[in-house]
Amino acid sequence: MALSKSPYRGTRDFFPKDMRGRNYIFQKMAEASERFAYEPYDGPMLEEVNLYRAKSGDELINDQIYSFTDRGEREVAIRPEMTPTVARMVAQIHREVAKPIRWYAIPNLMRYEKPQRGRLREFWQYNADIFGAGQNGEVEILQLAVELMKSYGATGEHFEILVNDRRFVDFVFEGLIGLEPGPTKKLYKLVDAKNKMPLEKFAAEVRILTEDEGKAKVFEAFVNLGSMADVRRFVDEIFSNVSVSDMHHFKSSAPVSVSGNIAPLYKIFEMIEAAGISEYVRFDPSIVRGLDYYTGLVFEIFDKHPENRRAIAGGGAYANLLQIFDETPLEGVGMGLGEVPLTDFLVTHKLMPDFSKPELDYLVGAFVPEGEATATEIATKLRVHGSKVELFFGDAKPKKFFSYSEKKNFKYLVFVTESEIKLRNVAMRAETTVTLQELTEGKR
Amino acid sequence: MALSKSPYRGTRDFFPKDMRGRNYIFQKMAEASERFAYEPYDGPMLEEVNLYRAKSGDELINDQIYSFTDRGEREVAIRPEMTPTVARMVAQIHREVAKPIRWYAIPNLMRYEKPQRGRLREFWQYNADIFGAGQNGEVEILQLAVELMKSYGATGEHFEILVNDRRFVDFVFEGLIGLEPGPTKKLYKLVDAKNKMPLEKFAAEVRILTEDEGKAKVFEAFVNLGSMADVRRFVDEIFSNVSVSDMHHFKSSAPVSVSGNIAPLYKIFEMIEAAGISEYVRFDPSIVRGLDYYTGLVFEIFDKHPENRRAIAGGGAYANLLQIFDETPLEGVGMGLGEVPLTDFLVTHKLMPDFSKPELDYLVGAFVPEGEATATEIATKLRVHGSKVELFFGDAKPKKFFSYSEKKNFKYLVFVTESEIKLRNVAMRAETTVTLQELTEGKR
Numbered sequence: 001m002a003l004s005k006s007p008y009r010g011t012r013d014f015f016p017k018d019m020r021g022r023n024y025i026f027q028k029m030a031e032a033s034e035r036f037a038y039e040p041y042d043g044p045m046l047e048e049v050n051l052y053r054a055k056s057g058d059e060l061i062n063d064q065i066y067s068f069t070d071r072g073e074r075e076v077a078i079r080p081e082m083t084p085t086v087a088r089m090v091a092q093i094h095r096e097v098a099k100p101i102r103w104y105a106i107p108n109l110m111r112y113e114k115p116q117r118g119r120l121r122e123f124w125q126y127n128a129d130i131f132g133a134g135q136n137g138e139v140e141i142l143q144l145a146v147e148l149m150k151s152y153g154a155t156g157e158h159f160e161i162l163v164n165d166r167r168f169v170d171f172v173f174e175g176l177i178g179l180e181p182g183p184t185k186k187l188y189k190l191v192d193a194k195n196k197m198p199l200e201k202f203a204a205e206v207r208i209l210t211e212d213e214g215k216a217k218v219f220e221a222f223v224n225l226g227s228m229a230d231v232r233r234f235v236d237e238i239f240s241n242v243s244v245s246d247m248h249h250f251k252s253s254a255p256v257s258v259s260g261n262i263a264p265l266y267k268i269f270e271m272i273e274a275a276g277i278s279e280y281v282r283f284d285p286s287i288v289r290g291l292d293y294y295t296g297l298v299f300e301i302f303d304k305h306p307e308n309r310r311a312i313a314g315g316g317a318y319a320n321l322l323q324i325f326d327e328t329p330l331e332g333v334g335m336g337l338g339e340v341p342l343t344d345f346l347v348t349h350k351l352m353p354d355f356s357k358p359e360l361d362y363l364v365g366a367f368v369p370e371g372e373a374t375a376t377e378i379a380t381k382l383r384v385h386g387s388k389v390e391l392f393f394g395d396a397k398p399k400k401f402f403s404y405s406e407k408k409n410f411k412y413l414v415f416v417t418e419s420e421i422k423l424r425n426v427a428m429r430a431e432t433t434v435t436l437q438e439l440t441e442g443k444r
Numbered sequence: 445m446a447l448s449k450s451p452y453r454g455t456r457d458f459f460p461k462d463m464r465g466r467n468y469i470f471q472k473m474a475e476a477s478e479r480f481a482y483e484p485y486d487g488p489m490l491e492e493v494n495l496y497r498a499k500s501g502d503e504l505i506n507d508q509i510y511s512f513t514d515r516g517e518r519e520v521a522i523r524p525e526m527t528p529t530v531a532r533m534v535a536q537i538h539r540e541v542a543k544p545i546r547w548y549a550i551p552n553l554m555r556y557e558k559p560q561r562g563r564l565r566e567f568w569q570y571n572a573d574i575f576g577a578g579q580n581g582e583v584e585i586l587q588l589a590v591e592l593m594k595s596y597g598a599t600g601e602h603f604e605i606l607v608n609d610r611r612f613v614d615f616v617f618e619g620l621i622g623l624e625p626g627p628t629k630k631l632y633k634l635v636d637a638k639n640k641m642p643l644e645k646f647a648a649e650v651r652i653l654t655e656d657e658g659k660a661k662v663f664e665a666f667v668n669l670g671s672m673a674d675v676r677r678f679v680d681e682i683f684s685n686v687s688v689s690d691m692h693h694f695k696s697s698a699p700v701s702v703s704g705n706i707a708p709l710y711k712i713f714e715m716i717e718a719a720g721i722s723e724y725v726r727f728d729p730s731i732v733r734g735l736d737y738y739t740g741l742v743f744e745i746f747d748k749h750p751e752n753r754r755a756i757a758g759g760g761a762y763a764n765l766l767q768i769f770d771e772t773p774l775e776g777v778g779m780g781l782g783e784v785p786l787t788d789f790l791v792t793h794k795l796m797p798d799f800s801k802p803e804l805d806y807l808v809g810a811f812v813p814e815g816e817a818t819a820t821e822i823a824t825k826l827r828v829h830g831s832k833v834e835l836f837f838g839d840a841k842p843k844k845f846f847s848y849s850e851k852k853n854f855k856y857l858v859f860v861t862e863s864e865i866k867l868r869n870v871a872m873r874a875e876t877t878v879t880l881q882e883l884t885e886g887k888r
Contacts, residue, residue, distance in 0.1 A: 002770035003498055005535045008520060011488030013533050016547065019484040035827045037834035037852075039802050040463040044455030044566050045489065045522070045552055046510075054447055066490075068512035071556055076452060078489070078522070089457050091449045098851055100837065103460065108489055108552075112515055122488050136837040147827065274817055276824060326446035358483050373718055380720060383479045383591065390481035393544065393580040407542055408481075 010113065010121025020355035022124070025152075025339055025346075026106050029126045032148040033104040036140065038128055041103050043085035049075040051084045054324040064111040078110040082127040083321075083334065090131060091325040099132030106339075118310060118341045126313075129334035131321070135264060137333040138297040138317050139271040145301060145313065145335055146277045152342075153351045159312065162284035163272075163299045165265040166316070168231075169288055172222045175256035176238065177215045191223065192290045225285045228269050235262055268297060295319040297333065303341075308348045313337035357409045364414040365392030365401045371416030374436065378414055378421070381440035414439065454557065454565025464799035466568070469596075469783055469790075470550050473570045476592040477548040480584065482572055485547045487529035493519040495528045498768040508555040522554040526571040527765075527778065534575060535769040543576030550783075562754060562785045570757075573778035575765070579708060581777040582741040582761050583715040589745055589757065589779055590721045596786075597795045603756065606728035607716075607743045609709040610760070612675075613732055616666045619700035620682065621659045635667065636734045672713050672727045679706060712741060739763040741777065747785075752792045757781035801853045808858040809836030809845050815860030818880065822858055822865070825884035858883065 007013045014022055030040070049067050061067075067077035079085060082105055090101065105127045113119050128144055130137040142161060149159055173184045190205055197205075203216075210216045225231050265283075272281050289298040296317030303310055315335030322330050346352040362382055366375040372395065379391040390408070392401055396415065405413050405426075413424040423439060424431045451457045458466055474484070493511050505511075511521040523529060526549055534545065549571045557563050572588055574581040586605060593603050617628045631653055638646055647660070654660045669675050709727075716725050733742040740761030747754055759779030766774050790796040806826055810819040816839065823835040834852070836845055840859070849857050849870075857868040867883060868875045 003494060003532070003768050004492070005532055005769055007488050007532075008490050008492060008518070009516075011490060013488070013529075013536070014484075014486040015533065015537065016483035016485055019486055022486070023484060031830075034832050035830065037802070037804055037832060039460035040458075040467060041460055042458040042463055042466070044451050044457070045554070046452050046455060046566065048448070048452060050447060066512075066514070068510075070510070072453075074452070085457075088447070088449055088451075089459065092457070093459065098848055102834075110489070122490070133837055136835075140835070143824070274820060276821075324447050325449055358481070360481055376718060380587070386475075386479065388478050388481060390546075391584070393577055404542055 008121075010115040012120065012122070016358065017356045020358070021343070021352065022339065024353065024355065025342065026124070028151045029104070029106055029148060029337075032144060032151050033128060035147065036102065036144050038102040038104040038130075038144070041086070041089065041105050042107060043079070043082070043089060043105075045079055045108065046076045047079055047085060047088075049077045051088060051324075052077060052080065054084075064113060066110050066112055079107060080109055080111045082107050082109070082125060082336070086127065086129055086334075087321045088325070090330065091322045091327050094131070094322070094327065094330055100137060101131040102129075103131075104128040118338075118344050120340055124339040126337040126339070127334065129332055131330050131332040133333070134331065135267055135271065135296075137331075138268055139275055141315060141333045141335050142272065142281065142297075142299065143275050143277055145299075145315075145337075146280050148337070149280075149301065152346055154345075154349065156279045158304055158349050158351070159280070159301055159345070160304055161281045161299050161301050162287045163268070163281055163297065164283065164285060164287040165268065165297055166288070166294050167261045167296060168265040169285075171256045171261035172218070175261065176218050177210055179210070183209050187219075188288045189290050191286055191288045194223070194286055223285050225283065228266075228283045231265070231283060264296065289314060289316055293318045293321075299335075301337070303345045303348065305345075305348050308344060310341060310344075312341045312345050357407070359388075359409045360390055361387040361410070362389040362412050362414055363392060363401075363405050363408075363410045364389060364416075365396035366394075366416040367396055367398055367401070368416070368418050369395045370418070374416045374421070375414075378416070378436060378439060381436075384440075452565075454559040456564065456566070460802065461800045464802070465787070465796065466783065468797065468799065469786065470568070472595045473548070473550055473592060473781075476588060476595050477572060479591065480546065480588050482546040482548040482574075482588070485530070485533065485549050486551060487523070487526070487533060487549075489523055489552065490520045491523055491529060491532075493521045495532060495768075496521055496524065498528075508557060510554050510556055523551060524553055524555045526551050526553070526569060526780070530571065530573055530778075531765045531768070534774065535766045535771050538575070538766065538771065538774050544581060545575040546573075547575075548572040562782075562788050564784055568783040570781040570783070571778065573776055575774050575776040577777070578775065579711055579715065579740075581775075582712055583719055585759060585777045585779050586716065586725065586741075586743065587719050587721055589743075589759075589781075590724050592781070593724075593745065596790055598789075598793065600723045602748060602793045602795070603724070603745055603789070604748055605725045605743050605745050606731045607712070607725055607741065608727065608729060608731040609712065609741055610732070610738050611705045611740060612709040613729075615700045615705035616662070619705065620662050621654055623654070627653050631663075632732045633734050635730055635732045638667070638730055667729050669727065669729045672710075675709070675727060708740065733758060733760055737762045737765075743779075745781070747789050747792065749789075749792050752788060754785060754788075756785045756789050801851070803832070803853045804834055805831040805854070806833040806856045806858055807836060807845075807849050807852075807854045808833060808860075809840035810860040811840055811842055811845070812860070812862050813839045814862075818860045818865070819858075822860070822880060822883060825880075828884075 052061055052065060065077045065080050067075060070076050106124055108122060108124050110122050113121055115121060128141060130140060145161060173179050173187055187209055194202055206219055207216050210219055221234060225234055272278055287298055287300050294316040298316035300311040301313040303312055313335055317333040319331050320329040321332050364375050364379045366372045379389045382389045401415060410426055413426060415422050420433045421436060421439060422431055423434045496505055496509060509521045509524050511519060514520050550568055552566060552568050554566050557565055559565060572585060574584060589605060617623050617631055634649055650663055651660050654663055665678060669678055716722055731742055731744050738760040742760035744755040745757040747756055757779055761777040763775050764773040765776050808819050808823045810816045823833045826833045845859060854870055857870060859866050864877045865880060865883060866875055867878045
């Protein structure tokens with residue numbers, strides 16, 4: 001029986017046109033990162049499962065991870081995300097290096113998912129993190145995200161960054177509504193899933209969690225905050241009715257305060273203004289990010305196209321990345337951007353360049369058998385200067401040579417005839433006779 | 445219990461200095477390939493195990509492969525080599541595209557090996573293949589190999605390419621010695637392992653396989669051929685004693701002939717001469733490559749350093765890559781070069797550049813709190829021109845700022861003082877006062 005020619009379900013074959021597109025996307029990621037002085041890193045494609053047990057949500061481990069036992073009885077997994085790896089690596093070196101640490105990577109990851117638009121089993125994810133920089137780091141990551149999107153030709157018409165702050169969310173959930181951390185986390189997940197359920201169901205679930213009609217109303221006021229102006233009005237109204245010390249009554253632990261829970265959100269929007277990226281950023285209370293470890297800024301980059309209204313990337317700030325390694329706390333801010341939703345975004349907005357043909361400098365061939373050695377010599381010498389040169393093998397028939405030349409984007413065609421060497425400039429449709437020396441040394 | 449900070453056995457963490465080195469190595473691979481008009485491709489990191497069963501040797505499947513059963517009961521493996529994937533991909537498109545097809549990739553692969561010098565469980569391997577180009581393809585792959593090695597600064601003093609031809613080996617093993625294809629394959633493996641066993645053991649094994657003292661002598665003469673001059677003498681001597689038609693008597697299948705089995709080796713050395721790479725290439729009868737699918741040129745790139753006398757890369761020509769897919773035959777020539785032995789080679793010969801510090805354009809900081817906004821503006825504007833700019837956060841103390849600047853290679857330091865903006869050219873140790881406009885627009 002003949003073997004299947006298809007790739008494994010949920011993975012892709014990258015033919016040259018696809019690979020040039022992928023290289024373009026990765027190149028822009030590297031360039032934007034390096035403009036912000038982020039340094040490249042990578043880790044292994046396999047990690048021990050324990051690392052994910054300690055760091056990630058249960059869903060990832062139970063349903064989505066590719067794990068197996070190796071020949072030495074170790075339980076290992078193909079990396080489903082990069083954060084545990086970067087935490088493991090930073091834990092090795094954070095004591096010796098100057099802060100902040102700015103790192104980026106573009107690893108291939110695997111998750112056992114049902115393949116669908118924007119989601120595959122194997123994909124690449126851009127990761128950028130900054131450690132030990134406080135709120136400056138939060139804003140820099142947003143700036144980097146904006147610059148990266150702009151480098152693909154995207155503008156504020158194509159995307160927006162929706163921002164929230166876990167400290168502010170805690171102020172509302174714990175301080176105002178008076179939830180304990182446990183129900184607060186459940187409320188995060190509920191907000192996260194808001195757009196995936198009917199409004200009535202959402203309202204009912206909220207009432208179950210808050211156990212109080214008045215508290216449910218506070219929650220509803222919160223989820224309807226559409227801008228920072230709304231946030232300011234909301235906060236001012238609260239403080240005209242209740243003092244902060246009153247709020248403390250609602251809860252037993254993790255005290256909330258104006259300086260610790262509201263000021264950072266105000267500060268970040270001031271800094272966003274100063275960094276010149278306001279036009280791309282909007283407050284959105286529904287961005288909370290399900291994962292437990294976020295403790296400050298949380299954000300998602302959204303496609304504004306009505307038919308592709310989805311998150312392309314997400315990230316946030318965490319107070320302590322290194323906890324699971326028993327290391328001294330190190331705060332950080334990170335973002336992850338998948339190449340699959342990004343490509344969908346670029347294609348949707350017609351921002352993806354055409355990579356169907358390779359860009360080459362020369363096609364070199366011989367129209368007579370005696371010219372073959374000269375053609376080889378020309379190709380070899382042109383490559384010395386870094387030119388991209390394809391040698392047309394054997395004794396080329398002119399018709400075949402020219403028809404082949406149209407399959408790729410060559411700048412020049414060179415063909416050796418019985419008596420001379422011809423150089424054709426493809427764009428200018430101009431043909432001249434040249435000597436071997438003019439051709440191969442003229443470019444110096 | 446705290447988690448381990450080490451990577452999984454046989455894999456590596458690439459910290460920025462390591463990653464810059466890896467990027468350098470990969471960049472040269474891409475550039476050399478593109479100078480020869482090879483196009484990039486990639487496949488999935490997982491393939492179905494069946495693909496390797498059909499294509500690879502038993503050793504790979506039984507002992508070295510990372511395989512497991514997925515949640516959908518499919519038997520899958522992390523790719524241990526790229527050839528089966530490239531065969532699968534080419535099988536999809538070879539009917540529609542112009543020949544020759546020139547492709548390259550730099551995939552990460554995994555093999556369950558005992559980690560040792562030059563060998564790890566996870567590694568990257570450069571793969572270049574040309575399909576449908578006959579002996580022109582054989583020479584082009586060798587040329588590409590030479591150019592790639594030269595692009596790292598290596599010369600004929602550092603490496604050599606040892607070349608043999610399976611057709612010639614078959615002429616000796618099947619035509620002269622009269623072995624059937626089965627014992628011939630065993631003899632390939634014996635030659636492959638020659639340098640790993642005592643000479644007496646090798647001689648004894650040969651006698652068992654050839655079953656004849658006279659034939660063993662022919663074989664010994666073959667393995668002692670040290671150059672193409674030796675080959676010519678060996679062949680001439682044979683033909684002065686025996687006619688080709690006589691040789692056919694020795695065997696039952698796969699007839700050998702001068703035109704089919706000796707001429708190609710002579711031809712390839714002529715073409716090597718014409719391509720100007722003779723100084724890097726040497727005939728070596730002990731290069732046969734264990735794998736079954738090679739049918740023409742076989743070669744290995746060897747480190748000439750006496751303490752690192754090992755193969756860095758290997759490859760060869762195969763008559764039919766697509767057999768397992770029931771497709772029409774397509775011949776090809778390929779090479780694989782592992783980044784682990786290549787890095788050892790470059791380090792051994794002191795050819796690896798220093799990547800310990802990142803190369804950046806500007807470090808920008810404010811020596812007074814009122815200067816922070818200006819510093820942010822400068823950094824943002826400098827990045828517009830593509831400069832790599834690190835913003836020193838907060839109110840920088842001069843001493844801290846300058847001492848930090850030495851941890852990385854900055855071209856310029858910019859610092860905002862109470863009244864002015866200073867620009868320091870690090871290499872020239874020159875400091876000037878500049879306006880924001882001069883600094884951020886002067887570069888256009």
